[in-house]
Amino acid sequence: MKLMWQYTVRNKKLLFIDFICVFGFILIELGLPTLLGEMLDNGVVKNDVAYIRQTGISMVILVVVGVAMNISLGYFVTRITTNMTADIRDDLYQQVQEYSHNEFEKVGVSSLITRVTNDAYQIMLFMQNILRTGFMTPMMFGVSLFMVFKTSAKLGLYVLGALPFLLLGIVAIARYSKPLSIKQQKNLDRINAILRENLSGLRVVRAFVNEDFEEDRFEEVNEAYADSSKRLFRLMAFAQPSFFFLFNIVMALIIWSGSIQIDEGTLQVGTLIAVIEYIFHALFSFMMFATIFMMYPRASVSANRIQEALEIEPIIKGNTEEVVETSEKGTLEFKDVTFAYPGHSQSPVIRDISFTAKPGETVAFIGSTGSGKSTLIQLIPRFFDVTKGQVLVDGKDVRDYPLDQLRSKIGYIPQKAILFSGTIADNLRYGKEDADVKDMERASQIAQAEEFISELPEGFDTHVSEGGTNFSGGQKQRLAIARAIIRDPEIFIFDDSFSALDYATDAKLRDRLEKETTHSTTLIVAQRVSTIMNADKIIVLNEGNVVGTGTHRELLRQCSVYYDIAASQLTKEELAL
Numbered sequence: 001m002k003l004m005w006q007y008t009v010r011n012k013k014l015l016f017i018d019f020i021c022v023f024g025f026i027l028i029e030l031g032l033p034t035l036l037g038e039m040l041d042n043g044v045v046k047n048d049v050a051y052i053r054q055t056g057i058s059m060v061i062l063v064v065v066g067v068a069m070n071i072s073l074g075y076f077v078t079r080i081t082t083n084m085t086a087d088i089r090d091d092l093y094q095q096v097q098e099y100s101h102n103e104f105e106k107v108g109v110s111s112l113i114t115r116v117t118n119d120a121y122q123i124m125l126f127m128q129n130i131l132r133t134g135f136m137t138p139m140m141f142g143v144s145l146f147m148v149f150k151t152s153a154k155l156g157l158y159v160l161g162a163l164p165f166l167l168l169g170i171v172a173i174a175r176y177s178k179p180l181s182i183k184q185q186k187n188l189d190r191i192n193a194i195l196r197e198n199l200s201g202l203r204v205v206r207a208f209v210n211e212d213f214e215e216d217r218f219e220e221v222n223e224a225y226a227d228s229s230k231r232l233f234r235l236m237a238f239a240q241p242s243f244f245f246l247f248n249i250v251m252a253l254i255i256w257s258g259s260i261q262i263d264e265g266t267l268q269v270g271t272l273i274a275v276i277e278y279i280f281h282a283l284f285s286f287m288m289f290a291t292i293f294m295m296y297p298r299a300s301v302s303a304n305r306i307q308e309a310l311e312i313e314p315i316i317k318g319n320t321e322e323v324v325e326t327s328e329k330g331t332l333e334f335k336d337v338t339f340a341y342p343g344h345s346q347s348p349v350i351r352d353i354s355f356t357a358k359p360g361e362t363v364a365f366i367g368s369t370g371s372g373k374s375t376l377i378q379l380i381p382r383f384f385d386v387t388k389g390q391v392l393v394d395g396k397d398v399r400d401y402p403l404d405q406l407r408s409k410i411g412y413i414p415q416k417a418i419l420f421s422g423t424i425a426d427n428l429r430y431g432k433e434d435a436d437v438k439d440m441e442r443a444s445q446i447a448q449a450e451e452f453i454s455e456l457p458e459g460f461d462t463h464v465s466e467g468g469t470n471f472s473g474g475q476k477q478r479l480a481i482a483r484a485i486i487r488d489p490e491i492f493i494f495d496d497s498f499s500a501l502d503y504a505t506d507a508k509l510r511d512r513l514e515k516e517t518t519h520s521t522t523l524i525v526a527q528r529v530s531t532i533m534n535a536d537k538i539i540v541l542n543e544g545n546v547v548g549t550g551t552h553r554e555l556l557r558q559c560s561v562y563y564d565i566a567a568s569q570l571t572k573e574e575l576a577l
Contacts, residue, residue, distance in 0.1 A: 003123075003303045003306060003307050003310075004084075004123055004126070004127055004130075004299070004303055007084040007087050007088055008080060008084050008127060008131075010083070010084070010087060011079070011080045011083050011084065014076050014079050014080045014083075015080060015131075017072075017076050018073065018076045018077060018080065018131055018135070019135065021069050021070075021072050021073040021076060022073060022135045022136045022139070023139070024065070024069045025066060025069040025070055025073060025136065026136060026139050026140050026143060028062050028063075028065055028066035028069065029066065029140065029281060031062055032059060032062055032063070032066075032277075035055050035058055035059050035062070039051070039052055039055040039056070039059075039270070042270075073132060074132065077128055077131040077132045078128070080127075080131060081124045081127045081128045081131065082124070084123075084124065084127060085120050085121070085123065085124040088120045088123065088306060089116055089120050091310060092115065092116050092120070092306060092309055092310060093116060095309065095310050095312075096112055096116075096309070098314045099312070099314055100314050100315050100316040100383070100384070101383060101384065102315050102342050103312055103314055103315070106312070107308075107309060107312065108189065108193065109193075109196070110189055110190075110192035110193035110196055111189045111192075111193075111305075112309065113192050113196075114185065114188050114189050114192050114305075115302075115305050115306050115309050118185070118188060118302075119185065119302035119303075119305050119306050120302070120306065122298060122299055122301075122302040123299055123302050123303055123306070125295075125299075126292075126295050126296065126298070126299035127299075129291075129292045129295060130292060133288045133289070133292060134289065134292050136285070137285040137286070137288045137289040137292070138285075138289060140281055140282070140285040141281075141282050141285040141286050141289065144278045144279070144281040144282035144285065145159065145278075145282050147274075147278045148275055148278045148279055148282060151271055151274060151275050151278065152258075152261075152267065152271065152272075152275050154257070154261070155254050155257060155258060155275050155279070156279075158250050158253050158254050158257070158279075159250065159279055159282055159283065161250075162246055162247075162249075162250045162283070163286070165246055166243065166246065166286060166287070166290060169242060169243070169290070170290045170293050170294065173235055173236075173294045174293060174294055174296065174297055176235060177232060177235055177236070177294060177297045177298065178297035178298075178300070178301065180228055180231055180232040180235070181232065181297050181298035181300075181301040182301050183228045184225065184228040184229055184232060184298075185301055185302065185305065187221060187224045187225035187228055188225055190221045190224075190225075191218070191221055191222060191225055194214075194217060194218050194221055195218070198214050198218070232298070236294060240287075240291070243287045243290065244287075247283050247284070247287065250279070250283060251276070251279070251280070251283075254275070254276060254279055255272075255276070258272040258275065258276075259272075315342070315385070316382055316383075316384075316385055316403075317403075318382075318401060318402045318403030318404070318405075318406065319399075319400055319401055319402050320402060322402075323402060323405055324396050324400055324401050324402070324405060326394035326395060326396055327394075327395070328394040328395050329359060329394060329490055329519075330358070330359035330394070330409075330490035330491055330519065330520055330521045331356075331357070331358055331359065331392075331393070331394050331395060331521070332356070332357040332358075332380065332391075332392070332393055332491060332521055332523070333355070333356045333357075333390075333391075333392040333395075334353050334354055334355050334356075334376075334389070334390075334391055334392075335354055335389050335390040335391075335392065336352050336353075336354055336388065336389040336390075337350065337352070337353040337354070337376075337379065337386050337388070337389035337390070337391060338350065338351050338352055338353075338386065338387050338388040338389055339372075339375060339376075339379060339384060339386050339387050339388075340387045341384075345387065348387065348544060349372045349375045349544050350372040350375060350376050350541070350544040350545075351544050351545055352389075352545075352546075353376060353389075353546055354389075354546075355537070355539060355546075355549065357521045357523065357537070358521060359490070359518075359519055359520060359521050360518050360519065360520075360521075361521055361522070361536045361537065362514070362522040362523075362524065362534075362535045362536050362537075363521070363522070363523050363524070363535065363536065363537045363538075363539065364523075364524040364525075364526060364531075364532035364535035364537070364538045364539070365377070365523070365524070365525045365526070365538075365539050365541060366525075366526055366527070366529070366532060366538060366539075366540055366541070366562070366565060367540055367541035367542055367561070367565075368542065368561075368565075370543075371541040371542055371543060371544065372541050372543075372544040373496075373525045373541055374415065374495050374496070374525055376541070377493050377495060377523055377525055378495075379391050379398075380393065380398065380410065380491065380493060380523075381398075381406065381407050381410050381412055381493070382398055382399070382403065382406060382407075385399065393406065393409060393490075393491070394409070394490070408489075409489055409490040409491055410489050410490070410491045410492075410493060411431070411484030411485065411487050411488075411489035411491070411492045411493065411520075412484065412493045412495070413477075413480050413481050413483075413484050413492075413493065413494050413495060413497040414480070414495050414497070415495045415496040415497065415499065415525075417468070417473070417476035417477045417479070417480040417497075417500075418467070418468075418480065419464050419467065419468030419471070419476055419479060419480070420464065420468075421464060421465060421466045421467075422463075422464055423458075423460065423461050423462060423463060423464060424453060424456075424459075424460045424461070424462050424464060424479065425440060425460040425461060426464070427464055427468075427479060427483055428440045428443060428444075428460070428479070428482055428483050428486050429486075430483055431443075431483040431484055431485075431486045431487035432486045432487050432488075435486050437460070439486050440460055440482075440486065442485075442486075443482040443483075443485040443486035444478075444479075444482045445512070446481075446482070446485050446509070446512045446513060446516050447478045447479070447481040447482035447485055447509060448478055448501075448505050448508055448509045448512070449475070449478035449479055449481075449482050452475055452478075472500075473500035474500045474501050474502070474505070476500075477497060477498070477499075477500045477501060478501070478505075478509075480497065481494075481497060481509070485513075485516075485517075488520075489520060490520055490521065491520065491521045491522075491523065492513075492517060492520055492521070492522045492523065493523045493525075494522070494523065494524045494525065494526075495525045496525050496526055496527060497524075498510070498524075498526065498528070498531050499526075499527065499528070503530065506528075506530070506531060507530075510531070510534075514534075528569065529552075529565060529566045529569045529570060530569070530570075532552070533552045534552070535551070535552070536551070537549065537550070537551070538550060538551065538552060538555055538562070540555060540559050540561050540562045540565075542561050547559060547561050548561060548562050552566075556575065
């Protein structure tokens, strides 16, 4: 509940107006039965037409004001809860942006999506009920009960007799609904996970003709979610008629007892009608509050899940105190770097790596699959932190930089090219926000993307679908490279970023890149020897260790691992060159 109130009180002015509307509505609702009782006892019974007319006009005015209050209450409640939900989602999204790879693995991407969408929505529904009826019902119940005992203490005893049964029902339902709510939200996480996997891997599913398998897998978790939802809603559905049954019994007893008192002359008809109205408001208010209380376990589960995501402290944090000043530009150095994934300290992925790269140099990394190439370069922008040793950029440890300053020095092109929905221009400006057409043209020329962009009717304004699915793999890679080039960074990191390009395009791109980026340090992770043959330095990795360093010719003579890789890709004539 603390999280929900924490975000609700941000709207203090609206909350104050909400209180006024609630209080005014209660006074009007309870004022009407009082006026009705007085009209019957002092007007109808005494045949006083003027009193009836005067009281009737007062009741009409109260009704109009009550309707206005109710409409205003609905408006301000909606304003408060939508603002609150938007704030929760903003804060949660901002927190997720700070997560490292470790936090994403801990929580799960699908679970985060559920928390941002469905859990925030559950909190909004609950708070709408709290602000609309949760504030109203306790006050309505208290004032109504007071008016009942003030009017007829004997009839009020029937209400007190019903309260223990109502409380017992509320506690029992709340106890059983919480575990069902937890199970329901976990099943929703699983639905999102399967749906996300299926949609992103749709081509693989179809290629292996596994549609039936995926349908069965989804049906299983969907049935589990439906089952937990049915049990939860069945529990809620059982509560309301049970309360109404008890409510009707109490009303029947009150009417029976009241009629006896009227017959004895100790109670007037108008007073009985007023008491019935008061008791109706008291019991109905209690029942509404009970409904809200039964909703609380589900909202509490959602709030706890959001709180958990907000409280996770990212392992990787940048220096927030000051910008790091450096005299060097584009220098990179690894000093005895060892890295192991969190929780696997006994099994390092890379061990004791040391090398230096300077502006204008091209340093390449090659090795068998799983040798640690991609992991090594991901230590530079701090996607992971070293377990031992240091990574220095411009002579400073990367852990001393603010994260945005460090990453602004780097142009990173991942192995799997990622494009965002929008236009080609939007994607290129992701690298440089204020890039103009000339900047985009230059970057696309270097990345060998100009040719296919110029053939598109809308050029740079061509729409890019989600994930860039309306472009081929090679086109996406070239656009991703152009996005990094337009940034003009100190350090380029190509993580096997030429794999989807044909040999001719690969050669043209690297040749143009070498001429245009003489002031930058270039790091290339590659599987193809032809991509890195002209690198100034090639580092050969095997099972996380450096087994060779040098130029292409030097490694052919000195490193058997490199020679074996080259021999599997090059002809004898090329090896002899």
